[in-house]
Amino acid sequence: MRLSAAGAELILDLAAGYPVVLHWGAPLGAVEVADLRAATAPAAPGADLDDPVDPGMLRETARGYTGRPALRGHRGPLAFSPLLVVEEVSIDPACVTVRMADAAAGLALSLTLTMTEHGVLLIDQAVTNAGDDTYSLDELSTWLPVPDRASETLDFSGRWLLERQPQRLPFAPGLRLREGREGRSGHDHTIVQCALTADATTERGEVWALGVLWSGGIRHLAERDVRGRGALGAGELLEPGEAELAPGEAYAAPTVAAFYSGEGLDGISAASHAWLRSRPGRPAQARPLTLNVWEAVYFDHDLATLTALADRAAAVGVERFVLDDGWFGSRRDDTSGLGDWVVSPDAWPSGLAPLVDHVHGLGMQFGLWFEGEMVSPDSDLYRAHPDWILQVPGRVPPQARFQQVLDLVNPDAYAHVLEQVSALIAELGIDYLKWDHNRFLTDPGHAGVPAPRRQTQAIYRLFDELKSRHPGLEVESCASGGGRVDLGMVFHADRFWTSDQNDPLERQQIQRWTSLVIPPEMLGSHIGPTTSHTTGRTHGVGLRAATALFGHAGLEWNLLEATEDERAAITRFAALYREQRDLLHAGRVVRVDHPDPAALVHGVVAADASRALFAYVQLTTSAGITPAAMRLPGLTPDARYRVRVRDVVTGEAIQKRGPGWMSGVDDRGVDQGALELSGAALAQLGLRPPILRPEQAMLVEAVRL
Ligand code: DGJ
Numbered sequence: 102m103r104l105s106a107a108g109a110e111l112i113l114d115l116a117a118g119y120p121v122v123l124h125w126g127a128p129l130g131a132v133e134v135a136d137l138r139a140a141t142a143p144a145a146p147g148a149d150l151d152d153p154v155d156p157g158m159l160r161e162t163a164r165g166y167t168g169r170p171a172l173r174g175h176r177g178p179l180a181f182s183p184l185l186v187v188e189e190v191s192i193d194p195a196c197v198t199v200r201m202a203d204a205a206a207g208l209a210l211s212l213t214l215t216m217t218e219h220g221v222l223l224i225d226q227a228v229t230n231a232g233d234d235t236y237s238l239d240e241l242s243t244w245l246p247v248p249d250r251a252s253e254t255l256d257f258s259g260r261w262l263l264e265r266q267p268q269r270l271p272f273a274p275g276l277r278l279r280e281g282r283e284g285r286s287g288h289d290h291t292i293v294q295c296a297l298t299a300d301a302t303t304e305r306g307e308v309w310a311l312g313v314l315w316s317g318g319i320r321h322l323a324e325r326d327v328r329g330r331g332a333l334g335a336g337e338l339l340e341p342g343e344a345e346l347a348p349g350e351a352y353a354a355p356t357v358a359a360f361y362s363g364e365g366l367d368g369i370s371a372a373s374h375a376w377l378r379s380r381p382g383r384p385a386q387a388r389p390l391t392l393n394v395w396e397a398v399y400f401d402h403d404l405a406t407l408t409a410l411a412d413r414a415a416a417v418g419v420e421r422f423v424l425d426d427g428w429f430g431s432r433r434d435d436t437s438g439l440g441d442w443v444v445s446p447d448a449w450p451s452g453l454a455p456l457v458d459h460v461h462g463l464g465m466q467f468g469l470w471f472e473g474e475m476v477s478p479d480s481d482l483y484r485a486h487p488d489w490i491l492q493v494p495g496r497v498p499p500q501a502r503f504q505q506v507l508d509l510v511n512p513d514a515y516a517h518v519l520e521q522v523s524a525l526i527a528e529l530g531i532d533y534l535k536w537d538h539n540r541f542l543t544d545p546g547h548a549g550v551p552a553p554r555r556q557t558q559a560i561y562r563l564f565d566e567l568k569s570r571h572p573g574l575e576v577e578s579c580a581s582g583g584g585r586v587d588l589g590m591v592f593h594a595d596r597f598w599t600s601d602q603n604d605p606l607e608r609q610q611i612q613r614w615t616s617l618v619i620p621p622e623m624l625g626s627h628i629g630p631t632t633s634h635t636t637g638r639t640h641g642v643g644l645r646a647a648t649a650l651f652g653h654a655g656l657e658w659n660l661l662e663a664t665e666d667e668r669a670a671i672t673r674f675a676a677l678y679r680e681q682r683d684l685l686h687a688g689r690v691v692r693v694d695h696p697d698p699a700a701l702v703h704g705v706v707a708a709d710a711s712r713a714l715f716a717y718v719q720l721t722t723s724a725g726i727t728p729a730a731m732r733l734p735g736l737t738p739d740a741r742y743r744v745r746v747r748d749v750v751t752g753e754a755i756q757k758r759g760p761g762w763m764s765g766v767d768d769r770g771v772d773q774g775a776l777e778l779s780g781a782a783l784a785q786l787g788l789r790p791p792i793l794r795p796e797q798a799m800l801v802e803a804v805r806l
Contacts, residue, residue, distance in 0.1 A: 102190075102197045107220030107372060109361040111245075113197060114138065118186050119164070120199055120212060121157045125245050125309065127363045143328070158212065158244055159185055159201075160332075168326035169276060169334070172210070172228060174238040174344075180206035207232020219375040222359040230346035238344035242320060242336030243357040247309045251296035251331055254323045255308075255366075257614055259289045262602040262635055264583035265614035272296055272331050277323040280338055284491075284506070284542025284553045285580050286316050286587035293360065293588075293618055294321035294333055295369070303692035304734060305365045311335040312618060315355035315589040317557035340551035358588060366617060370690045373618035377591055378687070382568070384575055384595050387682055388622050389420035389466060390675050391655030393535070396603065396634055398659065400427040400434055402448045406661070408459050413660040415463035417668055418675030421655075422460045423468035423535055428453060430480060436503040439475045440482030442521035457529045468533030468577070469525070473518040474560060475540065476507045482517070489514040491552065493544045501540035509559035510547040519563055526571050534567070535598070538580035557589075564593040577625060586615060586624075596625050596653055603629025603657060604636040605648035606796055609701055609718055612652055613692060621705075622686035626652025628671070630659070640796055642667055646674040647716050647798035651685060651703070654678045677747060681714055688713070689735060697729040700790070704801075706735040710780070713803045714747070719793040727760075732787035733803055736780030740805050744776050744788065747800040753793075760789035777806065 102113040105128050112124040114134060123137045145153045156166035163184035175181045185201035185208065192198075196215040202208065209229040216222050224243045230236040254272045256279055257265045270277070279294065281287045293312035300306045311333045313319050318338030325331045335357045344352050358376075362368025377383075392414040398406065402424075411422050426432065428448060430441030438445075444453050453469075460467045476483050476490060478500070483489075490505040492498055498505060509515045525531060545553040568574050578590045579598035586597045597619065600611045608626070615624055628645040632638070649655065660668065678685075685705050693702035693715075699722060704715030717731045736742055746763065762776045776788075783803060790799060 102192060104195065104197065104214060104216035104222065106195070106216045106218050108363060108368070109216070109220035109222065109372070111214065111216070111222055111359075112137065113214065115187050115190060115199065117154070119157045119159065119201065120187070121155045122246050125359070126248060126307065126361055149328070159210075160244055161185065168324050168332075169322065171242050171244050171334070173240040174236055176207065176232060176234060176236050180208065180232070180236065183208055185210050202231065207236065217376050219379070220361070220372045221376040224357045224359060225353070227351050227353040228346075229351040230348055233348050235348075236346045237342070238339065238346055238352050239341075240320070240336060240339065241352060241354045242322065242334045243311065243354070244332050244334040245309070245311065245359055246330060246332045247296040249329070249331070250298050251307070251309055252299050253297050253301070255295040255297055256291040256293075256321065257289075258291070259583070261288050261581050261584070262600060263607065264288050264586070264600050264611050265292070265617075266610070267614055272323065272325055274325045274327070274329075279321040281319045282338060283584075284317055284545050284556060285538055285585045286319060286589075287541065288582070288584045290319065290587055291321055292586065292615075293369070294323055294335060295366075296323060296331060296333055301365055302694040303366045304694045308360070308362045308366055308369050309333060310360040310369055310618075312358050312360075312588045313337065313355050314358060314592070315557065316560070316585055316587050317553050319587070337554065340545070340553060343551040343554060355589060360618070365694075367690060367692055370617055374620040374690065377620050377623075380592060382592075388653040388686060390418060390678055391421040391423060391468070391625070391627070391653070392419040392660075393423040393425055393627060393655060393657045395425035396630055396657045400432070402427050404449065404451065404456060407456055410659065410661055411456070411460050411463055411465070413663075413668070414656070415465055417660065417671045418679070419465060419656065421466040421468055421533060423470070423533065424453075424456065425470040425535065426472075426537070428469070437477045437479035439472055439477040439504050440480040440507065442471065442473070442518070442525065444525075453529055457531070461530065466532035467530070468535055469529075469531050470535045470537060471522055472537040472539060473522060473563070474507055474509060474538055474556075475504045477504050479503075486514070491542060491545045491547060491556065493546045494549050496544070498544040504540055506540065506542050506545070506556075508547050508552070508556075509563065510552045510555045515559055515563065519566060523567060523570055526567065526574065532573070533575045533577070535577045535579055536564075536594070538578075538585055541584075561589075561593045583611070583615065586619060588618065591619065591623065596623055599624045599626060599652065602635055603627055604633035604638055605629075605640055605644045606638065606720065607636065608648050609720070612648070613701065613703060616652075616690055620686070621652050621690060622682075624652040625655060626650075627655040627657035628674070629657050638796075642670040642674070644718070644796055644798045646670070647718065647800055650674070650678055650681070650800075651705070651716065684712060684714060691715075691735045693732055693734060695729065695731070697723050697725075699723040700728060702731050704733065704735075710735065710737045710740070711805045715801045715803070716798055717790050717793075717801065718798045719790075719795055721795045727792065728790045730787035731790050731801070732785070733783040733801070736783055736803060737805070738779065738781035738784065740780050741777050742780060742783060742803040742805050744778065744783065744801055744803045747802050753797070754791040755794060756792040759791050762788055763791060
């Protein structure tokens, strides 16, 4: 079976009676399967099986494999070592389904591989208990082998305010295991586990990656086994006892996406972004410039202030106004009120309608904050239903942010949230939900049994139901910033709050790596206050705007305190965002492999390479007094482009004279000159940046002539 598209290929061999991957990588062209088998079959070492076999995708111990198996479980003390044999295969050009069974163990397993037109391989597995007593499933992961030249691994760690930090390591013997057991994917969720060639960078080299379409417990694995072979694995992390399959019952693992790129990490982004841009339900509307009031007013809600803020927002070009935490129940700070989704008469004596109507009257959409999976012990809901929380019977989990997790597996608790939220959407005409999730799950039990899987399914169902009841409604997924950014939630939410970190310097790295597989238009990115609330660093509008521009842009700043100059700069930024968003939200993300660690260069190139927008970001001072050239790769080599600096983000430069190509710069730093160069010259020679002070940025536009 050969599945190929867009530069990726998987060749699956079923001749031995089980699924063996002969090849995962770039298309091989004309090859005979028998020759491939011969080329890949290893020698038989003295201290190993007499007849060496490939472990296949299921890696069963029963075939003589001693690495981690894909399927782990048992029937009491029995059925601990399955041996699944192919019974039936169905094939169409982009999809293969293989049905396997182990009659002795009483198990049936189906494996479906689908190659999308974008070159993303989607893998679905389901195991059915075909026996006549309970089968306890511990794990069903998806594994794919990687070639020996994949000698390094890359995954991402993180924490609150610093998500998606790359960790690149040798692909050494042993098992690398990344587990998320927070009941949400978590701030340290890697999104994908990669293996790569030693020469791989953002722009070149080979990369293989697996990611799980799931927002609960997740496991990513990379194993180099005792024979020296490397493989990547991914799947759901089940709690002990969570998947007790009754006779006839099946467990369907979350889909796993497999990516291959021969064009470095940016090739993984290109495939993933194209795939996710074709997802069902993707909003058709251009991503509206958003103002979220959290860092502007926090819990200090007041109609007059927020109305004035809405006026300022509309005047600078904001298109969506989002009222954050603090409008409901007894919620005057973060110690109470979650679960009571009714407008607070204390904070909003005339209700929310005056603000909503005012915002709508200004031509903006209105968004409202919820955290519907949570309950504060100090709330009417908890007082009435203290048992509606996820817990182990007889004890209450430790509190986090003064809250507990509402048990959405309980139909009454689920209906309470759904109906209260839905009623408000209908009554007020809410266009957008910002949905938070500020604590991880501990003791995630429903009626005494583990329920994180069902809790995740419940939130997917709830979002889907709200959207179907209220056509056009959009949902932002937030979990103290980027605690639930994953390949599962992309199919239920429309935007992620990438991080609570609004300091643009930190944010540059967070966005660079979160967008490895998540398209930038799904990543909320705001101009925060002048002095960052998280780091205490002060930045001008320039770097903040240049950073926010490359996502789903917005503001999170009290514009009532902004100076006239700052408001003028934001108005220009808003116009630039409106002008460029069709490019930024549809083009190819390019992370330039820049030689100077003191600067970052990245951009977006239109699919037809007719235009591009690049950012040069001076993080700190460069070793050389004149910084390294900024290359602009990805344009058509033999086409000619006009390049110029764009407004808003130029910083002060410590130089007597700018670089040659910037001659004609006006007093706002905007290049009036018209340098024309070929795509090849821009990719190879690039442009000399001005000598910017640290923490300043410059935007450069290239337009094909
Ligand atoms: C955490 C979020 O990440 C913030 O943006 C904000 O919504 C607060 N919660 C509100 O409590």
